[in-house]
Amino acid sequence: MNSENKVENPDSGDLASIFSFRAQVYSIIRHLFLFEPSREYLQSLLQNEVLKAIGEAYPEEYLRTSSQEFLKAVREVLEGGDDMLLDTWAEYARLFIGPSPPIAVPYESFQRDAYGDRRFKGDTWMEVKEWLLDDGYVLEDKRVLEDHAGIEFEYMQLTSMKASELARKEDRDTLFNVLMRQKKFLEEHLTKWIPELCSEIEEKTKSSFYRSLAKFTKAFLKEDLNLLDEALTCLSEGK
Amino acid sequence: MANQQISRRSFIKLGIVAGLAVAAAATLGIPAYEKLYLTQVPPEKIKAIKEKIKRNEVQVKYTACVMCAAECALEVWVKDGRVVRIYGNPHLTYNSGGAACAKAVSGLQLQYSPYRIQYPLKRVGERGEGKFIRISWEQAVDEIASKLVQLKKKYGPECLLTDTGDVTDRDQYWRLNFAFGSPNAVEHGAICDTPRRHGPKLIVNGKRWEPDILRPVPVRMPDGSIQWYNKHDAKLIIYLGWNPFTATRIVWENIGTVRARAENGCKVYVIDPGFSNTAALADKWFPIRPGTDADLFAAMLRYILEHDNPADPRRRYIDHDVLVDTYVEGWPEFLEAFKSWWNKVDPLTGKNYFTPEWAEARTGLPKEDIERLAHEFGITKPAALIWGMQSPGHHYNGYVASILGCVLNIVTGNFERIGGVIDTEIVKSSKGGTATGKQFNSRKVKRTVNGVEVEAEQEKLHYCLYGDWPAAWDDVVGDLPRMIQEGITLRYGPFRGHKYPIAAYILRTGNTLVTAGPVYKFIEAFTAKKPDGTYKLELYVVIDTIFLESALYADYVLPEASFLERMSLSDIYPTHPVIFLRDAVVEPMFEAKKPTDIMNMLAKKIREYELREFGRSDIDPKDFWEKYKSEEDFVNEMLSVAPGRPNAGRPLPFPNLPEGYTLYGTPESLDAGQVQIDHEKKIVRGEPVTVEYLRRHYGGTMWPMSWYRYKVWDAEKKEWKSGGILTTKTKKLELKFHRYEGYNKLVAEAGEAPPSWKELGWEKLPLTFYWFETVWNPYTNPQYVKYKAEYPFQLISARIHQAMSGTHMCEWLAQTPAEGLWIPLSEPFELKMAETTPGGKAIVSVKKALPRNMWCIGTVQINRVDAEKYGIKTGDLIVLENPLGRKAPAKAYVCETVRPGVIRMGFATGGRFAPGLGGTYMHRLYTPNHSELLDYKHTPVMGQTCFADMVVKIRKASVDELKTLLPAYYQTEYRIEGVGTA
Helix, strand or coil: CCHHHCCCCCCHHHHHHHHHHHHHHHHHHHHHHHCCCCHHHHHHHHCCHHHHHHHHHCCCHHHHHHHHHHHHHHHHHHHCHHHHHHHHHHHHHHHHHCCCCCCCCCEHHHHHCCCCCCCCCCHHHHHHHHHHHHCCEEECCCCCCCCEHHHHHHHHHHHHHHHHHHHHHCCHHHHHHHHHHHHHHHHHHHHHHHHHHHHHHHHHCCCHHHHHHHHHHHHHHHHHHHHHHHHHHHHHHHC | CCCCCCCHHHHHHHHHHHHHHHHHHHHCCCCCCCCCCEEECCHHHHHHHHHHHHCCCCEEEEEECCCCCCCCEEEEEEECCEEEEEEECCCCCCCCCCCCCHHHHCHHHHHCCCCECCCCEEECCCCCCCCEEECCHHHHHHHHHHHHHHHHHHHCHHHEEEECCCCCCCHHHHHHHHHHCCCCEECCHHHHCHHHHHHHHHHHCCCCEEECCCCCEEEECCCCCEEEECCCCCCEEEEECCCHHHHCCCHHHHHHHHHHHHHHCCEEEEECCECCHHHHHCCEEECCCCCCHHHHHHHHHHHHHHHCCCCCCCCCCCCCCCCCCCCEECHHHHHHHHHCCCCCECCCCCCECCCHHHHHHHHCCCHHHHHHHHHHHHHCCCEEEEEECCCECCCCCHHHHHHHHHHHHHHCCCECCCCCEEECCCCCCCCCHHHHCHHHHHCEEEEEECCEEEEEEHHHHCCHHHHHCCCCCCCCCCCHHHHHHHCEECCCCCCCCCEECCCEEEEECCCHHHHCCCHHHHHHHHHCECCCCCECCCEEEEEECECCHHHHHCCEEEEECCCCCCCEECCCCCCCCEEEEECCCCCCCCCCECHHHHHHHHHHHHHHHHHHHHCCCCCCHHHCCCCCCCHHHHHHHHHCCCEEEECCCECCCCCCCCCCCEEECCHHHHHCCCCEEECCCCEEECCCCCHHHHHHCCCEEECCECECCCEEEECCCCEEEECCCCCCCCCCEECCCCHHHHHHHHHHHHCCCCHHHHCCCCCCCCCCCCCCCCCCCCCCCHHHHHHCCCCCEEEEEECCCCCCCCHHHCHHHHCCCECCCEEECCCCEEEEEEEECHHHCCEEEEEEEECCCCCEEECEEEEHHHHHHHCCCCCCEEEEECCCCCEEEEEEEEECCECCCEEEEECCCCCCCCHHHCHHHHCHHHCCCHHHHCCCCECCCCCCECCCCCEEEEEECCHHHHHCCCCHHHHCCCCCCCCCCC
16 A cells, blocks of 8 residues: 555554454354344344444455345244244254254364264364363353354354453553464364355255355355454554 | 455444444443353463363273173273273173273264254154254253143053163163053063063073173182182083174173183084074084074974983983972973974974974974984083074064073073073172162052042053053063054953053153064054044153154154263173173263253152142152262162072082072172171172272172072072072972963953964963964965965064164264175265365365265175076165065175075164164165064064064166155155265
């Protein structure tokens, strides 16, 4: 960029908002991978300003259209009444839980470990567990495992919240480290398996709700990595 | 699309937009974040956890396997809360010599399978549609309990049938069932091999006769010490229809057969239509025609009786010292009844019954071989004649073979002889005791029958014993479809005339739909509806770790803790008292719960609903959650009756204790005399065996072995008497079947024999030798000769190494070929697997196209001579069809290892439509499900499905035809992933 078009770095307040924004999006994705959506939750999504704003905030066309598609699908489920809600819950089970073999087993070690020996608590599970420990987190609830997609999104959510707080306090050094960790986690874990998982869901789900969620999740992850790159660059320049 | 990365401008814009959005979200009061799973913990705790991981600690724990009914002792390595290795337990060498087989090790695949049931599920589609939603345990327990109480109100608690499938770990569910008020609780034994066990039950109150080849065994020495006795004494073992090397549940039989042969020159003969792995080791294979085991045994007995000569050492077959009134009840009558057939002429063969010529015509074995078998068995001492589960256990007339098998062993003096034959049931350690809850069945209950109020014990409501199967002491599950469709009418006992439906079925770790009888019959019953459109079976609950076909039709599916996550006691087949602890070595994953917890949760909720509905409850907190605060409490109560066996035999296990008294307590305390003796009840009580005790002893313990345990020395009269391990009415080996007397009395009081007895022309059960033919056998039963020409093949099934219908989900086992029954003859298919990218930098998921013949599938064996007649080669697709019009596809395996005129297939190896079975599921459309080809036919008296009685015709088939050959439940496209697409 030449000096005439030089753009100033975002201020701390903007950064805090960005990271808070990210935390909210991760919170949504996290919830929908961990749980079947209740009527109340779906209604809250339609009112969620963050979701609505994604189209405006991000340059990536794909992310904009996928978020709009997702909101449309949410609306359809709500308008479909109890039957459609039940079908959505049944589809959640079919996709992620069973009892038939799930279409998209939402566990990283299943998706990435070993030669055909796909199972829970593989080596990648341990890697994720140790990663979380390194950042001070433990999973005490045994109903899921550490490498569940929802838990990995939860990690991103929590660390985004932390980043927001650090930005507000203008603790740029610590913020830089937190963002680096996030970037690494995206590169070494989330983007290694979630995009493909989402592609499987898109291809095989019967539900437009989950199809659009999968598209949106894939798009957001990709953009989030780009965003982190930019944020880290900003922080480096500001040092 | 242009690569639109976030630029600095767009990043700033994002900040502004985000700021507005987040602020707006806060204004609307929408909670930004909800309760999360991850907890931030203090650095010192993190440090402690990381140090623990860094130390790379492995915890070594001990438990017992469930991958087959051998239930071997295991050593399990646990690291960071996950099981990383499964080995045999080197400290408890019983059963496996301290080794673990491939089945045990593949338990890891079950434990960490993504296809295991993780959460409670509720059906939302039709039964069989496979459409479920996840619900909480609270909701599941509430709805199930509520429904059970509604049904109790409507029909009485007896409308509940609890089927605990596998024998092991069932006690909590039985306790709940009985306390609820239903006497109807069954287990796998009902569909396993009741005819096989019939003779032992009648004669010694036992179950399974096995050769005395478990070595080493702990034995009392003359100097009082216990030493390992490691010598083999058996000189001849005859296995009829029994295949320890592939299908055994008794690993020591496998090892012992090899050792006895190598170390003692023991001869091994295998009598089987198939050349099994055991036959491959044997000295001779006798390829008997299916369904003729009783014929062979009868001929052997006749030969022995006719040729026995105590004065000639070359003909001294019979042990006349045993065949005396002291030990054997009813021999003269048995002999007379047996001999009464000798002059009768068989209408089918024109020969006199039980002669070698007659047996030759029936069995297809040369008469010289029959005589040789009889002579060698008679003259060789010690020897063991062993008969199997599939045969005669799955034949309509299996009882006859079972009785004759026992008699052959007894008359030759081999029962309880060192190196002879042992009944594993009457020597194994007792377990269960009052924990199982059978005492609830003694409660007095009232019913109004034909307008009259009747009061009697709860047990008198039993759906079989007072229904159509009064002598089915192992219950009946094969006939469940009819019972669901028609309901129960009690024919016998004080509640005679009382009617009730089977309205609720709780199935735990069983797969009745596939393993209990014709699949279509069970599906018809589970989906049958009443005129109002509701299901006849109003509540169907499946409790399991893995999802099998039976669960596809359930209303609720509850996740039970796997065998590595729960505590119980193993149920094994030893030659002396042995007990292993099944210990929970890791915590249950996801929302799986232990049986004790499930029992308590349901009991609590049932009580709540009963109090609300009836103002009282049959469930007392003191019998459930107040008494059993943990599974350890429950298991300790089960252990309180260990070993529960007599101090009998030679050498006397505990010479310091009274002979013949029943022993309870640890072997150390009994040995040390730290006991209390009750001379009135003839009981000796040492220190109780507990979970803690077993843990201190590497997970198990055993008491000394001895032999001739039915002979007890009466010190006062200075003579031997019969008793000890025999708990028959007379305490003798009963060849007069006193056991039948009670049933006869019950039936006589009603004045009408049950339908299955009438099939044989019986108004009462004969109290001595009897004979009747099997069904669907054109070589022995004139009624079926008409099918011989058009249906020239007898159809039999055999077990392979995947012992249970559920273990197919373990892919490691899936890739081991077995005996022409499980062979890599798959059609091309795709498999998703993980693979490294070039350079090994990353692991990616790839779909691989596997060509033909890469994967093991269930196949059928057909003899080369037969195959040539039909132009069939190995790998050809064929269709099997029985006279009832039922069809099944198969791939042929042409060989010389099966008798001509026989089609042999694996049990539960094909046509499996539970999607979690991976490759086995994918190949369902062209692999045979044996249960599709069955007649809805049950053995008389015990109601066992006649798995081994059928004839078929075959022809070549095309792939296109096979796609539509099978019923809809095979065709349904349940999604599977991780393994490929169908």
